[in-house]
Amino acid sequence: MKDGLLTDRQREVLRYRKQGMTQQQIADIIKTSKANVCTIEKSAMENIRRAKETLEFLYTLDATHLCTIPSGTDLFEVPSMIFAEAEKAKIKVKYDTISLINRLREARPQSYKARCICEDVQIYITDEGEIYFG
Amino acid sequence: MKDGLLTDRQREVLRYRKQGMTQQQIADIIKTSKANVCTIEKSAMENIRRAKETLEFLYTLDATHLCTIPSGTDLFEVPSMIFAEAEKAKIKVKYDTISLINRLREARPQSYKARCICEDVQIYITDEGEIYFG
DNA sequence: GCGATGTTAACGAAAAGTGTTTAAGTCAAT
DNA sequence: ATTGACTTAAACACTTTTCGTTAACATCGC
Numbered sequence: 001m002k003d004g005l006l007t008d009r010q011r012e013v014l015r016y017r018k019q020g021m022t023q024q025q026i027a028d029i030i031k032t033s034k035a036n037v038c039t040i041e042k043s044a045m046e047n048i049r050r051a052k053e054t055l056e057f058l059y060t061l062d063a064t065h066l067c068t069i070p071s072g073t074d075l076f077e078v079p080s081m082i083f084a085e086a087e088k089a090k091i092k093v094k095y096d097t098i099s100l101i102n103r104l105r106e107a108r109p110q111s112y113k114a115r116c117i118c119e120d121v122q123i124y125i126t127d128e129g130e131i132y133f134g
Numbered sequence: 135m136k137d138g139l140l141t142d143r144q145r146e147v148l149r150y151r152k153q154g155m156t157q158q159q160i161a162d163i164i165k166t167s168k169a170n171v172c173t174i175e176k177s178a179m180e181n182i183r184r185a186k187e188t189l190e191f192l193y194t195l196d197a198t199h200l201c202t203i204p205s206g207t208d209l210f211e212v213p214s215m216i217f218a219e220a221e222k223a224k225i226k227v228k229y230d231t232i233s234l235i236n237r238l239r240e241a242r243p244q245s246y247k248a249r250c251i252c253e254d255v256q257i258y259i260t261d262e263g264e265i266y267f268g
Numbered sequence: 269g270c271g272a273t274g275t276t277a278a279c280g281a282a283a284a285g286t287g288t289t290t291a292a293g294t295c296a297a298t
Numbered sequence: 299a300t301t302g303a304c305t306t307a308a309a310c311a312c313t314t315t316t317c318g319t320t321a322a323c324a325t326c327g328c
Contacts, residue, residue, distance in 0.1 A: 003184070003187065004184050004185075004187035004188035004190070004191055005139070005184055005185065005187075005188040006188055006191060007315095007316070007317090009316085009317075010316095011191065014195060015195065018195045022272080022273065022274085023273070023274065023275095024272075024273070024274090032317085032318070032319095033318080033319070033320085034273080034274080035274090035275080035276085035318090035319080035320080035321090036317070036318055036319075037274095038273095038274060038275060038276085039275090039276090039316090039317080039318085040316085040317075040318095042275085042276095043315080043316070043317095047188065048188060048189070048192060050137070050138050050139050050185075051138075051139065051184075051185040051186075051188035051189050052138075052185075052189065053137065053138035053139075054138035054139040054140055054181060054182060054185035055182070055185050055186065055189070056138070057138055057140060057145065058182060061148060061149065061152045141285095141286070141287090143286085143287075144286095156302085156303065156304090157303070157304065158302080158303075158304095166287085166288075166289095167288080167289070167290090168303080168304080169288090169289080169290080169291090169304090169305085169306090170287070170288060170289080171304095172303095172304060172305060172306085173286095173287080173288085173305090173306090174286090174287080175304095176305080176306095177285090177286080177287095
């Protein structure tokens with residue numbers, strides 16, 4: 001049975017970083033270049049992002065599809081669209097307008113540029129009002 | 135920017151499975167063998183397990199190390215060991231005895247056989263009493 | 269400017285992951 | 299004992315990831 005997504009190297013770097021060390025200090029300790037520490041840390045963060053996205057997908061399997069936000073929509077219009085659709089489905093959304101925008105920005109950083117949604121985003125909701133983006 | 139851990143194939147199979155289809159039915163739809171559907175589904179579950187484990191590691195970075203459960207410990211003794219250590223650290227654990235055992239079994243299925251812990255398990259706790267196994 | 273910090277790009281080698289087939293194996297229900 | 303659902307293992311070709319190097323680039327505080 002295998003470990004998680006992170007390699008030993010990546011966990012090592014993350015631990016040192018958590019302690020507040022610079023990339024150069026870590027490079028000295030683990031005997032490599034600071035550029036490599038940077039790369040390792042970056043791919044670690046990428047792996048973590050992917051782990052989160054993977055679990056988000058799992059949740060969408062349990063949730064019901066609420067609506068699709070079409071490409072071109074203004075980011076600030078998204079919450080009201082979600083609220084409207086949720087009301088149709090008679091589910092109260094767990095989040096307010098600001099929280100929804102922040103959740104979308106965290107979960108789908110590649111799906112918008114400035115204030116413009118740049119690719120269709122699927123909206124899922126659970127019976128408890130939890131929102132996921134697919 | 136890449137997707138999550140799951141391949142298109144794996145997501146496809148999981149969706150169909152969620153709808154209650156058999157592996158054979160899915161094999162017919164996606165034009166492959168049922169053995170292959172089995173393999174794909176299995177590796178999908180493996181990827182999900184790894185995603186969870188990865189995020190658990192992240193949480194341990196924020197948490198403080200409470201103690202180490204030594205290999206050979208009886209599974210049913212683990213909760214009281216955790217409670218005792220948590221009390222020393224003056225933190226109230228969020229979970230009761232049964233919940234702790236279930237959390238351990240979910241998070242570390244490979245760390246015990248029958249009622250016996252078969253490899254050292256690190257116990258981490260947050261200020262809020264959340265428990266993680268490392 | 270200078271030094272420290274961090275990031276990025278390009279490249280190669282080694283390692284790990286993916287999809288597939290084939291074949292053999294449980295296990296439960298009929 | 300036969301069928302259907304599911305699992306496992308080995309082998310294969312193929313792609314991706316990871317680690318490391320070197321060099322260049324961007325900030326920031328002094």
